[in-house]
Amino acid sequence: MPIPPLAGLCTYEEAARVGVSVDDSVRFLLRLAWIRKRAMEMGLYWLNSTPQWEVKEALSLHLHLDAEHVGMLRRRISEMRNPPPPMDEPPSEPLEAFLKELLWAEQTPERIIGVYGVLRPAILEACWAHDRSLNPLVAHPTRRMLRIMIADDEQTARWGEQAVAVVTGTDESRRRASEWTAHLDAYLTAAGGITGDDDAPAGDLPAARAGAAYQPDYFPQRDDRFVLRGNFVFPPHEVSREDQVDVEEKTLALMCKRALEMDVPELMAPMITEAANQPWAFTTDMCRQLWDEARHAMMGTVYLQHRGIDWKRKVPLHPGASIRLNMHLDPLEAHAVLYAVEQALMPAKTGKRYEWATASEASDALATQFQDYDWADEVLHAQIGKRWLPPMLDMTKEQVLDLGHRKAVETEAHLANYADPDEQINWWPDFVREVLGRETRMDPTKSGIGDPVYHKDQME
Ligand SMILES: [Fe+2]
Ligand SMILES: [Fe+2]
Structure with a gap:
C-alpha cells in the first residue's frame, strides 16, 4: 500500500477531471454571499418582532453563522479576483425580488x-452541487470553505425541519404554508434558482x-408564556451586589440576570442593521456578540430550568432595556449605552470577575461554569466596543462613556410610560x-432603588 498522493485529497484521475472555471465559481460565490x-438581515430585522424565545435563540445563532459565512466568501472572492468584484450590490434583480418577497413574510x-x-x-443543495462540480485539487480552498458552511447549514437544517413541522401542524396552517x-x-424559479443557472420560465x-x-x-415582543413580562422591577441587579446578601442568594440573582439578557440581542439588532458604511468585520464582530x-440568556434559563424553576412564569423576563434603547435612542446613542455597560463589567471588584468569584464561593459548579464563560465573552465584547465605536462616533473613549452614561439615565424615565403600575x-x-x-437577606426597602424607574414607590 503506497503513501497516498496529492495530500490525500483525491486520486490522479479525479484531479485530472476539468471542473468549474474560476469565473463561474466566483459568480456563484458572489450570489451566495x-x-x-x-x-x-432578515434575522436582524425580525428578531424583535418575533415573540417566541426559541425562534429568537435560533435566529441569533443563524444570523451569526451567516455573517461568518459572508466574511469567508468575501475573503475567498478577493483571493481569486483582483480587484474584487463589487460585493455590496445585488447580483441580479430577479434574485433581489425573491429575497424581498421573503423579507415581507x-x-x-x-x-x-x-x-x-x-x-x-x-442554499444547501446549491452548495453541495457547487462542491461536486469543482476540481478537488485546484479548487481546494473553495471546497474547504464550502464544507465548513455545509456543516453549519446541516445543523441549521435540522432545527428548521422541526420548526417547519411545528408551524404546519394543522390543515389550515398547511394550506397557508403551501400557498x-x-x-x-415562483420568485426563486424566476431568478434561476440560487445559482441563477436554472431555467427561468x-x-x-x-x-x-x-x-x-x-x-x-x-x-421587542415576548410571547404570552412570559406572564410577568410587563413587570420592570428586577431586584437581582441590586441583590447580586449587596454586602448583606450571602453568596447562595447572590448566585441565584446572577443567574436571573443572565436570563434577563434576552433583550441584549434585541437591542443590538438595530445597531447592526442601521450602521452606515462599516466594513464587513464590523458586522461579523457585532453578530458574534x-x-x-x-x-x-440561555445560560440563565438552563440554570433555572436545571433547578426546577418555572422561569417563564416566575421570573419577570421583561424587555425593558431593548424598549428603552430601540424606541428612544438612535442606534449610535444606543451603542454608546451598550459600550458604557460593557466597560463597566471589566473592573475586578464589581464586574465579571466578581460574579465568577461569587458563584465559585457558593460552590455552585454550574453557575461558576456559566459565569466563567460569560466573563470570557465579556473580555471580547469590551474589545469589540473599543475597536468600533469611538471611530464611528469620532469621539475619544471618555466621550463615548460620557454619552453612554447620559443616554442610559435619560431613557430610564421613558420606561415608566410602558409600565402598568x-x-x-x-x-x-x-x-x-x-x-x-x-x-431573603435583601433589605426590601433597597430593592429596585438602583434603577428608580423599577421602584414601585416612584411609579405611584
Ligand atoms: Fe452578556
Ligand atoms: Fe456582553
Missing part, C-alpha cells in the same frame, strides 16, 4: 417557512407583496422563599 447577507410561521422551508434548503411556499418558489409572477422600502419593527448575548411588584422575597426555602 449576497443571499446569505440578506438572510442575516408576516408573523412567525411565514418567516419560518420562508427561511427554513424554502431559502435554506435551496406561501408556492409564492416564494417566462410568464407572470404572482403579485408582489413587497413594497418600496421595508420598515423593520424594533419593538449578539449571539453571545443570546447564549448568556399594578404590575410593578417586588417578586424577589417570594421567589427566594420558594427556591431557597428561606427569607
Whole structure:
C-alpha cells in the first residue's frame, strides 16, 4: 500500500477531471454571499418582532453563522479576483425580488417557512452541487470553505425541519404554508434558482407583496408564556451586589440576570442593521456578540430550568432595556449605552470577575461554569466596543462613556410610560422563599432603588 498522493485529497484521475472555471465559481460565490447577507438581515430585522424565545435563540445563532459565512466568501472572492468584484450590490434583480418577497413574510410561521422551508434548503443543495462540480485539487480552498458552511447549514437544517413541522401542524396552517411556499418558489424559479443557472420560465409572477422600502419593527415582543413580562422591577441587579446578601442568594440573582439578557440581542439588532458604511468585520464582530448575548440568556434559563424553576412564569423576563434603547435612542446613542455597560463589567471588584468569584464561593459548579464563560465573552465584547465605536462616533473613549452614561439615565424615565403600575411588584422575597426555602437577606426597602424607574414607590 503506497503513501497516498496529492495530500490525500483525491486520486490522479479525479484531479485530472476539468471542473468549474474560476469565473463561474466566483459568480456563484458572489450570489451566495449576497443571499446569505440578506438572510442575516432578515434575522436582524425580525428578531424583535418575533415573540417566541426559541425562534429568537435560533435566529441569533443563524444570523451569526451567516455573517461568518459572508466574511469567508468575501475573503475567498478577493483571493481569486483582483480587484474584487463589487460585493455590496445585488447580483441580479430577479434574485433581489425573491429575497424581498421573503423579507415581507408576516408573523412567525411565514418567516419560518420562508427561511427554513424554502431559502435554506435551496442554499444547501446549491452548495453541495457547487462542491461536486469543482476540481478537488485546484479548487481546494473553495471546497474547504464550502464544507465548513455545509456543516453549519446541516445543523441549521435540522432545527428548521422541526420548526417547519411545528408551524404546519394543522390543515389550515398547511394550506397557508403551501400557498406561501408556492409564492416564494415562483420568485426563486424566476431568478434561476440560487445559482441563477436554472431555467427561468417566462410568464407572470404572482403579485408582489413587497413594497418600496421595508420598515423593520424594533419593538421587542415576548410571547404570552412570559406572564410577568410587563413587570420592570428586577431586584437581582441590586441583590447580586449587596454586602448583606450571602453568596447562595447572590448566585441565584446572577443567574436571573443572565436570563434577563434576552433583550441584549434585541437591542443590538438595530445597531447592526442601521450602521452606515462599516466594513464587513464590523458586522461579523457585532453578530458574534449578539449571539453571545443570546447564549448568556440561555445560560440563565438552563440554570433555572436545571433547578426546577418555572422561569417563564416566575421570573419577570421583561424587555425593558431593548424598549428603552430601540424606541428612544438612535442606534449610535444606543451603542454608546451598550459600550458604557460593557466597560463597566471589566473592573475586578464589581464586574465579571466578581460574579465568577461569587458563584465559585457558593460552590455552585454550574453557575461558576456559566459565569466563567460569560466573563470570557465579556473580555471580547469590551474589545469589540473599543475597536468600533469611538471611530464611528469620532469621539475619544471618555466621550463615548460620557454619552453612554447620559443616554442610559435619560431613557430610564421613558420606561415608566410602558409600565402598568399594578404590575410593578417586588417578586424577589417570594421567589427566594420558594427556591431557597428561606427569607431573603435583601433589605426590601433597597430593592429596585438602583434603577428608580423599577421602584414601585416612584411609579405611584
Ligand atoms: Fe452578556
Ligand atoms: Fe456582553
